[in-house]
Amino acid sequence: MKKLVSMLLALCLVLGVTAASAAVPAEEIKVGYICIGDENEGYSANHINGLKAAQEALGISDAQVMIKYNIPETEAAYEAAVDLAENGCDIIFATSFGQESYVFQAAAEYPDIQFCHATGTAASASELTNVHNYFTAIYEARYVSGVVAGMKLNQMIEDGTITAETAKIGYVGAFPFAEVISGYTSFFLGARSVCPSATMEVRYTNSWSDMALEKETAEALIADGCVLISQHSDTVGPATACEAAGVPIVGYNISMIPTAPTQALTSAACNWGAYVTYAIQCVIDGTEIPKDWCHGYSDGAVHITELNEAAVAPGTAEKVAEVEAALKDGTLHVFDCSTFTVNGEELTTYANAYGLEGNEMVSDGYFHESEVRSAPYFDIIIDGINAVVEQ
Amino acid sequence: MTGAKEPLMHIVKRDGVSLGRAMLVRLVALVFALLVCAAIIFGLTGMNPLNVYAGIWDGAVGTNRRMWVTFRDAAILLCVGFAVLPAFRMRFWNVGAEGQVLVGAMASAAIMIYGKNLPSWALYALCPVAGVAAGLIWGVIPAFFKARWNTNETLFTLMLNYIAMQLVSFAIVFWENPRGSNHVGLINSQGKEGWLPSIGTNSYLLPILIVLALMVGLYVYMQFSKQGYEIAVVGESENTAHYAGINVSRVIIRTMAISGGIGGLAGYLLATGVGHTISTGLAGGRGFTAIVVAWLGKLNPFAMLLVAFFLVFMEKGAIQIATQFSLNENASDILTGVILFFILGCEFFINYRIELRQHAREEVKA
Numbered sequence: 001m002k003k004l005v006s007m008l009l010a011l012c013l014v015l016g017v018t019a020a021s022a023a024v025p026a027e028e029i030k031v032g033y034i035c036i037g038d039e040n041e042g043y044s045a046n047h048i049n050g051l052k053a054a055q056e057a058l059g060i061s062d063a064q065v066m067i068k069y070n071i072p073e074t075e076a077a078y079e080a081a082v083d084l085a086e087n088g089c090d091i092i093f094a095t096s097f098g099q100e101s102y103v104f105q106a107a108a109e110y111p112d113i114q115f116c117h118a119t120g121t122a123a124s125a126s127e128l129t130n131v132h133n134y135f136t137a138i139y140e141a142r143y144v145s146g147v148v149a150g151m152k153l154n155q156m157i158e159d160g161t162i163t164a165e166t167a168k169i170g171y172v173g174a175f176p177f178a179e180v181i182s183g184y185t186s187f188f189l190g191a192r193s194v195c196p197s198a199t200m201e202v203r204y205t206n207s208w209s210d211m212a213l214e215k216e217t218a219e220a221l222i223a224d225g226c227v228l229i230s231q232h233s234d235t236v237g238p239a240t241a242c243e244a245a246g247v248p249i250v251g252y253n254i255s256m257i258p259t260a261p262t263q264a265l266t267s268a269a270c271n272w273g274a275y276v277t278y279a280i281q282c283v284i285d286g287t288e289i290p291k292d293w294c295h296g297y298s299d300g301a302v303h304i305t306e307l308n309e310a311a312v313a314p315g316t317a318e319k320v321a322e323v324e325a326a327l328k329d330g331t332l333h334v335f336d337c338s339t340f341t342v343n344g345e346e347l348t349t350y351a352n353a354y355g356l357e358g359n360e361m362v363s364d365g366y367f368h369e370s371e372v373r374s375a376p377y378f379d380i381i382i383d384g385i386n387a388v389v390e391q
Numbered sequence: 392m393t394g395a396k397e398p399l400m401h402i403v404k405r406d407g408v409s410l411g412r413a414m415l416v417r418l419v420a421l422v423f424a425l426l427v428c429a430a431i432i433f434g435l436t437g438m439n440p441l442n443v444y445a446g447i448w449d450g451a452v453g454t455n456r457r458m459w460v461t462f463r464d465a466a467i468l469l470c471v472g473f474a475v476l477p478a479f480r481m482r483f484w485n486v487g488a489e490g491q492v493l494v495g496a497m498a499s500a501a502i503m504i505y506g507k508n509l510p511s512w513a514l515y516a517l518c519p520v521a522g523v524a525a526g527l528i529w530g531v532i533p534a535f536f537k538a539r540w541n542t543n544e545t546l547f548t549l550m551l552n553y554i555a556m557q558l559v560s561f562a563i564v565f566w567e568n569p570r571g572s573n574h575v576g577l578i579n580s581q582g583k584e585g586w587l588p589s590i591g592t593n594s595y596l597l598p599i600l601i602v603l604a605l606m607v608g609l610y611v612y613m614q615f616s617k618q619g620y621e622i623a624v625v626g627e628s629e630n631t632a633h634y635a636g637i638n639v640s641r642v643i644i645r646t647m648a649i650s651g652g653i654g655g656l657a658g659y660l661l662a663t664g665v666g667h668t669i670s671t672g673l674a675g676g677r678g679f680t681a682i683v684v685a686w687l688g689k690l691n692p693f694a695m696l697l698v699a700f701f702l703v704f705m706e707k708g709a710i711q712i713a714t715q716f717s718l719n720e721n722a723s724d725i726l727t728g729v730i731l732f733f734i735l736g737c738e739f740f741i742n743y744r745i746e747l748r749q750h751a752r753e754e755v756k757a
Contacts, residue, residue, distance in 0.1 A: 074668070083456065177569065
């Protein structure tokens with residue numbers, strides 16, 4: 001009974017808020033966008049493509065959007081956000097992790113404008129009602145790209161290039177925190193779902209974007225016996241190393257085929273357009289944007305880039321379609337606890353996710369990634385993965 | 392009869408060019424620069440250059456807030472410029488302002504983080520003291536080595552920049568939020584403890600006033616004090632300074648303490664008044680741009696003010712023309728480069744004049 005009352009109260013609250021916020025017609029809405037780079041840099045280009053997709057879907061003209069390029073993760077992000085607000089934007093997106101606190105600082109001064117921040121973590125705990133975090137369930141696409149990698153490993157085992165015991169994957173990670181850990185774990189689980197003997201070695205570069213260092217790290221992994229490489233970093237550095245060494249590579253966000261025509265398999269990628277369209281639509285309709293948003297295959301928010309027919313194992317496309325369908329209809333969970341162990345034991349409970357301590361994440365046999373908060377929080381090193389923190 | 396052929400033109404040093412004339416030459420140079428820029432803009436993009444100029448103006452000072460941001464950022468850059476000024480007057484090539492700023496910012500940030508619960512007056516007092524002291528120490532280290540063992544100060548101060556960056560990286564390990572993200576984010580964003588206070592509702596004004604006061608103080612110190620004179624003498628010739636009974640080592644260390652301290656002050660302003668955070672990129676290359684500011688301003692604090700304002704003005708304009716015309720930052724770098732080329736080039740015409748070959752002068756006296 002108590003539960004019902006509180007639910008009703010919550011509903012009233014939501015409806016009340018909804019009624020309060022005014023709708024803005026699509027032809028009048030103004031959208032602000034803050035990028036850490038410009039269209040010449042992969043990460044920002046991917047976000048800008050998301051905005052373009054939203055513009056197309058909603059019929060928003062270029063004159064209605066203002067993009068601030070090359071805004072670093074400093075007070076410049078605050079100034080950019082405030083400037084966009086003063087120029088009449090109804091909704092402002094910021095796309096780089098470190099811009100979050102600055103953009104929310106601006107949000108406090110402009111309570112009638114919606115501020116959406118990609119990859120951030122602070123919205124749900126914030127007292128502000130006009131700040132939002134969004135992410136894509138990229139772990140789903142990583143899982144699928146892992147399946148592609150696992151098929152490739154199987155092919156290599158079959159044709160005798162490697163043995164089942166030497167099926168070691170190398171992973172170039174950016175920083176040793178949840179977003180990256182969640183990413184490589186999902187990739188690894190995807191690979192192991194088809195190639196059970198696979199293991200993985202992770203090395204961190206401590207940088208999101210460092211072409212030379214990522215290339216070196218990939219080379220070091222290859223030298224250490226890794227027979228397939230993947231990455232959670234922004235450049236084509238690892239692909240360059242892989243093409244030279246003749247080692248297959250699974251990329252991130254952009255297709256690596258132009259860089260590694262004989263070795264690139266596919267890349268896991270975010271479709272930011274799904275959220276940007278949704279959030280702008282909310283402002284047009286005058287409905288509330290949730291504090292956290294994280295969707296995957298079911299809403300077309302993630303995908304894997306074109307499979308490289310010259311490199312993938314036969315039958316990959318069919319298998320990918322099968323896995324994607326299972327993710328879409330919810331029969332397959334990436335972090336299914338029956339598929340991995342931690343220190344030799346199955347994970348049955350976990351309430352220590354950093355920043356979300358006290359929230360039980362394991363139920364119904366799987367780890368509920370990105371449900372409590374949009375940014376990933378799976379930060380457990382599972383068996384089979386050896387993570388090396390350098391520096 | 393002359394044996395040697397006279398060249399087509401001579402370059403002759405001018406002396407005593409009037410200030411008005413010098414300003415006129417500079418104005419003409421600026422006009423030329425804008426014409427060349429216009430040609431480049433039109434040639435490369437086909438856009439109306441006047442619209443692009445309007446965009447730069449709009450981006451830098453187009454709204455009240457943009458104007459304040461431009462003024463504030465120019466003030467910060469100027470402050471870092473002042474961190475190299477006394478040293479440069481002494482011909483001590485302090486290229487370590489970046490590091491001096493960083494350690495100053497780091498010390499202030501540390502006070503903000505660990506002193507969050509202190510009474511606010513203590514926090515307001517401790518942050519600048521810590522910042523200035525850290526910068527001062529960072530400046531004195533190379534000065535001591537220079538004075539004692541005559542080490543190369545250019546290399547020494549440059550290397551200290553990297554050590555400062557590593558120190559900041561190390562500190563971030565303890566202060567980062569969330570863990571592993573390598574980011575500190577806004578410090579004390581809730582209660583704003585230790586943040587440089589606003590004057591009324593204007594959070595940009597106080598750093599500007601501090602830097603302007605510093606400018607006047609520094610001008611008086613350099614121009615009218617005995618110590619300022621000692622700096623100039625050591626800069627001209629250490630031997631002369633020795634002969635005049637000046638303790639050169641002492642002047643070197645004292646001056647670098649001032650330079651480093653000002654760098655630390657800039658770091659304090661950045662950490663508590665501008666960025667409210669600490670990161671290896673907080674100084675943002677200002678320590679090196681400051682060298683440009685100091686040289687273009689001919690080590691004159693008031694001229695440096697103009698240079699700093701111009702550089703920041705163009706930087707802010709660049710963001711606007713990127714947004715408005717999809718011209719990325721490189722476009723405005725080209726424009727800034729062209730303008731600087733003409734402004735610097737015109738100094739030549741202020742100091743020298745060109746004389747064409749004069750046949751009339753062939754009557755050589757016997």
